[in-house]
Amino acid sequence: MLLDNVLFFLLGLVLGSFINVIIERIPKGISIVSPRSFCFLCKYKIPFYRNIPLLSYLIQRGKCSNCNENISYQYIVIEFLIGILWLYSSFVFNNFYEMISFSIISSFLIAITVIDYKHFIIPIEISTFIFLFLSLEYFFDKSILSSLQGAFVGSIYLLLILLITWLITKRQGLGYGDIQLIFVLGYWLGIYKILFVIFFSALTAIIFWLILNYLKEYDKNRALPFGSFLCINSIIFYQIEINYLFRF
Template structure:
């Protein structure tokens, strides 16, 4: 009972994050105007804005103009609902709340970076605030500071090598901010594994794109997406 309640609250929060994902990169206010169809601009009344269910009932189309609605909307609602369940089941009190908010923000960052190749500063800042409780209640806050330093140190190393060989910047400022944050969240060992895992995902992604659309010299990769998703997985992984 408690679990279904948490899941539903999570999907409602996910529904709000859908708005954030769409509006922040397009520089539209998050509060006003109310939700509307991006095609026909028809306002979506609250009774037709029920997470996941509305999408299923309307068979994935706008009720007014029948334009297909992206599957990413109900998927986001489901995933955030799932984060709420994980938070409730695996963590306690402060860490539970902190995990739910940090994971939800990282998910939001991952979708925005995938779609627009940007990591909004306000989201990085909110993530920083949300992960602070973990450090404050910890008996060993230095552990997280080491994570930050290791993440940034590793980055500096990669940066120097790439710069020396290709004279190109391998990462944007947004990625660097994100790695610093993830170091603070994960600690020294997990941040290294996260960077490694996201590099592997990046290579696989590049190979898949290569087979689909051929070689492209300056292909952009949403590295922030790979980093954020890897970080959530690694955070939940118990290391021996």
């Protein structure tokens, strides 16, 4: 059992390394497969033996081996976070298939969280990837009906909020990326959880917005990365058993 956990941690580090590539490249429109990993400062192509997750960063003390500039600590934080997430998943889920599925989906949701937070975009490539990945699961054992309900009810609910916000404030509060993301998250979580996720995302986003406006100067037009809140709340709510609340 212990060996399995270590293996999951290592797999998480490897995927975390790839998630870093996605976070850096997708917003800039650079392909995620070629060119090979390179230093964003001096464009030095990183050989594979210097591209070992976590270890290379520690050995080189966070500096590029070519230009000696500091590499952003964001890389190591994300690699480590995703490693821990996989490790955690290997402890909490009994079903091996669910372990893998939760780990992969959560890792890509972390990519969306960071990208939306930094650039205010939700790349459709990642939402689509998650959608296709989930669709594969129906070849195994899940019920597709509950997922489709989640996807549609979640999206329609969000569209209604958008419409009401627009009628009252004449402003568009959310983008299409948010709706695509809600669709995919509803597909993952099902009809009840997605409604909880939307509610708690709005709540935590408002609290975050108030804190930010309190700490920095007040700006009522300050943008909020709503997608980041949706992703984090989804990762949490996936694990919470709420169905017993709905035994009609």
